[in-house]
Amino acid sequence: MDKLLHIEKMSHSFGGLQAVQNFSLEIGAGEIVGLIGPNGAGKTTVFNLITGVYKPVSGRVMLRGRDIAGEQPHTIASLGIGRTFQNLLLWRHMNVLDHVKIAHYSQVTYGLAGAFFGTPRRNRQEREIEQTSMELLKRFRVDHFALLPVGSLPYGAQRRVEIARAMATRPRLLLLDEPTAGMTPDELKEMIGIIKGIHADYGVAILLIEHRMKFVMELCSRIVTLVFGEIIAEGAPMEIRNNPKVIEAYLGREDIT
Amino acid sequence: MMSRFSMLCGEVPALGWLLGILASVTAEYVIGEDLSNILGMDKAPVLFGVLMAFKEPLMIPNLLAYAFIIYVFPAVSTGILTRVPANRLAGRLDHLPVIISGLLHISFLYLIIHFWAGMNDYHLIVIKITMISVILTLSMNVINGYMGEFSCSHPGFMAIGAYTTSVMTLVLFTKSRFGAGPILPEAAGPFVFPIVLVIGGLLTSLAALIVAIPSFRTRGDYLAIISLAFTFMIKSIIENMEIIGGARGLGDQPDFSGLTAVFAWTVLCIWVVNNFVTSVPGKAMNAVRDNESAADAMTVNTRKTKITAFMFGAFWAGVAGGLLAHMLRYINPGTFGLQKLAEIFAMVYFGGLNSIYGSIVGAASISLLGEALRPLELYKWIVIPLLLIIVMIKRPTGLMAFMEFNMKKLLRPRDRGKEEGPVG
Numbered sequence: 001m002d003k004l005l006h007i008e009k010m011s012h013s014f015g016g017l018q019a020v021q022n023f024s025l026e027i028g029a030g031e032i033v034g035l036i037g038p039n040g041a042g043k044t045t046v047f048n049l050i051t052g053v054y055k056p057v058s059g060r061v062m063l064r065g066r067d068i069a070g071e072q073p074h075t076i077a078s079l080g081i082g083r084t085f086q087n088l089l090l091w092r093h094m095n096v097l098d099h100v101k102i103a104h105y106s107q108v109t110y111g112l113a114g115a116f117f118g119t120p121r122r123n124r125q126e127r128e129i130e131q132t133s134m135e136l137l138k139r140f141r142v143d144h145f146a147l148l149p150v151g152s153l154p155y156g157a158q159r160r161v162e163i164a165r166a167m168a169t170r171p172r173l174l175l176l177d178e179p180t181a182g183m184t185p186d187e188l189k190e191m192i193g194i195i196k197g198i199h200a201d202y203g204v205a206i207l208l209i210e211h212r213m214k215f216v217m218e219l220c221s222r223i224v225t226l227v228f229g230e231i232i233a234e235g236a237p238m239e240i241r242n243n244p245k246v247i248e249a250y251l252g253r254e255d256i257t
Numbered sequence: 258m259m260s261r262f263s264m265l266c267g268e269v270p271a272l273g274w275l276l277g278i279l280a281s282v283t284a285e286y287v288i289g290e291d292l293s294n295i296l297g298m299d300k301a302p303v304l305f306g307v308l309m310a311f312k313e314p315l316m317i318p319n320l321l322a323y324a325f326i327i328y329v330f331p332a333v334s335t336g337i338l339t340r341v342p343a344n345r346l347a348g349r350l351d352h353l354p355v356i357i358s359g360l361l362h363i364s365f366l367y368l369i370i371h372f373w374a375g376m377n378d379y380h381l382i383v384i385k386i387t388m389i390s391v392i393l394t395l396s397m398n399v400i401n402g403y404m405g406e407f408s409c410s411h412p413g414f415m416a417i418g419a420y421t422t423s424v425m426t427l428v429l430f431t432k433s434r435f436g437a438g439p440i441l442p443e444a445a446g447p448f449v450f451p452i453v454l455v456i457g458g459l460l461t462s463l464a465a466l467i468v469a470i471p472s473f474r475t476r477g478d479y480l481a482i483i484s485l486a487f488t489f490m491i492k493s494i495i496e497n498m499e500i501i502g503g504a505r506g507l508g509d510q511p512d513f514s515g516l517t518a519v520f521a522w523t524v525l526c527i528w529v530v531n532n533f534v535t536s537v538p539g540k541a542m543n544a545v546r547d548n549e550s551a552a553d554a555m556t557v558n559t560r561k562t563k564i565t566a567f568m569f570g571a572f573w574a575g576v577a578g579g580l581l582a583h584m585l586r587y588i589n590p591g592t593f594g595l596q597k598l599a600e601i602f603a604m605v606y607f608g609g610l611n612s613i614y615g616s617i618v619g620a621a622s623i624s625l626l627g628e629a630l631r632p633l634e635l636y637k638w639i640v641i642p643l644l645l646i647i648v649m650i651k652r653p654t655g656l657m658a659f660m661e662f663n664m665k666k667l668l669r670p671r672d673r674g675k676e677e678g679p680v681g
Contacts, residue, residue, distance in 0.1 A: 051554060073553035083554050091547035093611065093659060094540075101537055102544045106556035108537050112565060115536040116529050126536060169556050 003062075004029045004205050005050070005081075005173055010059030010069075012049055019045045020229045023059070027173065032199060032206045034220035034237075036213075038249060042229040043209045044086060047175050050207075051083055052076040063173075078106035082171030084162045086178050086209075090150045096161050097146040100133040103168035133168065139201075140164040140194065156187040160194065167198060174198070176208040180215055188215065195219055217241070225249065269336040270671045272350075273343035275365055277332035282373045284331045296323055303379055308632035340671075347670040355665045362668055367520055374516050381516060382584075383628050388523040389580050390620035394604040395530050395613065396573035402610035402658075403534055404566040405546030407477065410468045410484035411574050411601050413491035414461050416593035418575025419582035420501055422457035423510050426450070426583065430511045434500075443511060450513040454522070454579045461575025462568035464491075469567035473560055488598065495590040506589025507582075514584035522580060526573055531613055531662045533569065542566050543611070599638075600627070603645050609655030613662035619655065 005027040012020045020042045027033055035043050048054045050061060052073040061069040068076050077083075091099060108129075114122035137143040140160040145153050150161060159179060166174060179195070180188050192215060199206060210216045216223060216237065223240040225233040227249045233240055240246055269277070285301075293301040296319040302309050306320040336343075350358040374381040393411065400408045427433040429441050429449065441449060468484045475483070496504045533539040541562045544552035552559055582588045600623070608619020623641065630637040648656060 053550065053553075072558075073550075074556050074558045077554050078556040085551065085554075089548045089551035089554075091544050091551065093547055094543055098540055098543070102540050102552075102557065103555040105537055105541055105558070112538065115533050115538050116569075118528075118532040122532075122536060129537060165555060 003027060004031075004064060005207075006060075006062040007050070008060040008062070010046075010049055010056045010061060012045060012054055012056050018229055020049065020056075023049075023226075023229075023231060025224060025231075025234075027205050027207060029172070030199070030203045030205050031222065032195075032208070032220050034216040034223040035207060035209045035226060036211070036216060036223060036240075037226035041226045043226055044177060045229075046226070047083060047177055047207075047209070050076075050175065051081055074106070077169055077171075080170070080172035081175065082166035082169045082173070083175040084159075084166050084177055084179060086181065088158055088162055090158060090162060090165075092149070092151050094150060095147050096137065096142055096150055096153070097130070097133055099150060099161055099165045100136050100168045101129055103165045104129045104133070106169070136164045136168055137161075156183060156190070159183070159187075159191070163194065163198070167202065167204075171204055173205045173207065176206060176210075178209050178211065180210065180212055188212070191215075192218055213241070265337050265340070266333070268344070268671050269340045270343050270347040271362065271668045272347045272365075273336045273340050274332070275362065275369065276339050276343060277334075277336035279369050279372075280331035280335035281328045282369055285327050286372070286376060289327055292323060292326060298323070307629045311632055344670040344672045347668060348672075351665070351669055355668075358668055359664045363524055367517075370520065371516060383625070385514065385516065385519045385584050386628070387621050387624045388519045389577050389584070390601075390604060390624040391523050391617055392526045392573055392577040392580070393601055394608065394616040394620040395526055396570045396577065397601050397605050398608075398610065398612070398616045399530060399534070399542070399573075400566055400570040401605055402612070402615075403539070403546070404542045404563070404570075406472055406563075406566075407481040408468060408484040408567075408570075409481055409598055410465070410487045410571075412593040412595075412597040413484075413488040414465060414571045414574035415578035415581070415597065416491050416495060416588075416590065417461045417464050418454075418457045418578030419588050419593070420495060420507065420578075421460045421575070422453050422579030423507050423582045423588065424501060425453045425456065426511050426513065427507075427509070429453075431509060433509070446511060446513050447518070450518065450583070454576050457579045458572040458575040461571045461578070465567045465571030466564070469564045472563050472567065488593070488595075492590045492593060502589070504590060506587060506591075508587035510583045510586045512583065512586060514580045519580055519584070522576060526576070527613060527617070527662075530573070534613070535661065538562070538565070603641055606655050607645055607648055609652075609658035609660070612655070612657050612660045614660050615655050615657035618657055 003026045005025070007023060007025045010020060010023045011018070023046060025033075035046065037043050045054070049056050052068065052071050052075070055070045059069070060067050063076070063079055063081065066079070068079065108125060110119060110122040110125055113119070134143060134146065137146055140163060142153070142157050142160050142164065145157060150158060153161065163176070163179070176195070180191050183191060195206065196219070198204060208216075208219070220237060223235065223237055224231055225240060225243070225246050232245045232249060233243045235243070289301045298309065298316065298319065302320055302323060306323065310317050310320055350361060370384055374384045393415070397408075397411050400406055424435070428435045430439055430443055430446065432438045468480075468487050471483050472480050495501065501507050534542070541552065541557045544555065544557050545559050545562050549559055552562075604619040604623045605616065606619070607623055608617070609615025626641060626644075627637065630640055633640065652658070
């Protein structure tokens with residue numbers, strides 16, 4: 001059986017800078033994998049390569065047996081890869097409900113004529129989308145903010161809106177880019193609960209970038225460590241924790257410090 | 258006292274305001290002439306009497322009194338006095354499907370407009386220009402507001418719509434410079450004209466691709482320049498095409514833009530634009546505007562969204578151009594220049610971005626103001642921009658930006674106790 005995501009020797013460079021080199025990774029359905037590494041290691045670049053923001057210079061990205069390298073980002077997203085962003089890319093003029101509604105874009109089937117002339121099919125589908133959107137908002141406990149502009153929400157709630165929005169695209173694989181950045185210890189605990197929750201409820205596979213080891217250790221079944229665009233270690237959380245190469249990458253070598 | 262008054266006004270439903278406007282219009286019809294004689298004017302002042310105010314500044318108090326007695330007092334007092342039965346009726350209509358209650362209100366509005374426009378030709382022209390401006394403003398709001406591209410191509414779109422429809426009707430209905438005599442009788446006009454407008458609109462949509470495709474790669478200043486170039490390009494192409502009159506213009510279009518046609522197209526435009534911008538593919542325009550990367554990651558096809566926004570906006574601009582050409586019955590390339598652009602910009606940004614109410618309010622106030630200030634001639638273009646600047650300082654996104662148009666909410670009864678706004 002095919003793996004959900006199978007990346008084979010993916011490389012990418014910006015001008016002379018080799019950002020990602022020979023990156024290979026397999027993610028099975030419903031697995032939670034952590035991607036760690038020091039700042040500038042190329043973790044977000046990996047996300048951007050998977051989601052089609054950049055086209056890999058070489059290598060293959062297979063999603064359920066289909067090569068998606070070089071596809072448009074919106075195509076890849078509608079094939080089942082959802083994502084959140086490191087620094088919250090929300091649509092600042094829009095209310096919370098609209099965020100989740102728009103993420104249903106690829107599921108709309110009534111076409112432009114339907115949108116223009118308000119056909120019964122359009123109205124029915126819009127109602128359904130509104131309903132599922134409200135359910136998602138409830139699921140992430142932001143439903144009471146539904147009609148507020150997203151910018152007026154507290155930071156933790158904005159994070160939850162972003163995840164709800166990503167879940168509305170019905171992903172099979174969810175890419176979370178530092179979901180706990182800037183969070184308080186309480187919010188962190190809550191976020192662990194949320195991620196465990198969506199994993200249990202939707203059975204979605206998750207690849208997450210994270211700096212807080214406690215968080216990664218608790219959630220992930222496998223951790224990949226990236227340093228200067230190359231994987232230096234891969235394995236179970238405990239192995240990674242004690243791996244000398246990883247310790248070196250994070251803390252530096254003993255004889256230097 | 259004041260708060261009690263505004264509370265009373267708040268209880269008047271849309272239907273009550275329509276009755277109020279009807280009262281004003283009736284007042285103008287019945288006592289307008291007499292009242293202006295009593296107040297020492299030789300004829301009823303046109304549109305707020307600015308011209309008269311400039312000629313004879315001493316008349317200003319009388320003009321204000323006239324405006325109060327004819328317009329303000331009947332509208333407000335009728336609204337407040339009829340609020341109880343109006344609310345009851347609105348409540349009953351509220352139970353009907355929104356389309357029926359909407360159509361009833363719109364028919365009522367049409368009757369009022371018809372009544373007012375029937376009083377004299379000047380009223381008719383003003384109301385038609387205002388409605389065409391509403392279509393134009395809405396169509397630009399789709400591109401500049403909802404889609405957030407700073408596009409200056411609207412005069413070009415209008416010109417294409419105006420000229421293509423004019424050529425079609427001239428060929429079909431008149432013995433024109435294009436050779437063939439009238440192919441169809443004038444009586445067929447009301448049936449053929451809508452088709453002509455749709456074809457003109459679609460041709461404009463096609464031309465809009467010239468601006469839409471560069472918008473894949475560039476935004477902001479650069480797109481503004483490209484779209485401005487488009488407007489100039491269209492203008493000079495028309496100036497150099499002798500067959501359609503060149504710089505001298507094209508005239509004698511059949512008189513097809515009657516009040517009914519313009520009103521129907523305006524209502525249709527508001528309805529279609531509202532349907533579109535409240536649907537998911539329409540809201541995707543907002544997503545592309547606010548953050549394109551996030552839109553992409555949320556499955557939104559950004560290219561399709563941009564093309565749709567441009568072609569859709571251009572279609573309605575073309576229709577507006579066609580209506581205008583058959584109303585003025587003479588167009589020349591100069592009509593579709595920078596001045597027109599400034600005018601549409603003023604309407605869009607004054608009324609408010611991303612808002613249908615805003616477009617209607619902006620188009621109506623700027624075009625009525627433009628008419629009222631016509632006697633000022635060039636100084637008009639000092640007063641209107643100044644006003645725009647003041648609005649921009651107080652409300653940077655315009656008077657009524659980011660408001661969703663909701664027919665049911667607009668028409669609902671407004672008695673006390675039912676005040677808490679229903680969600681969704």
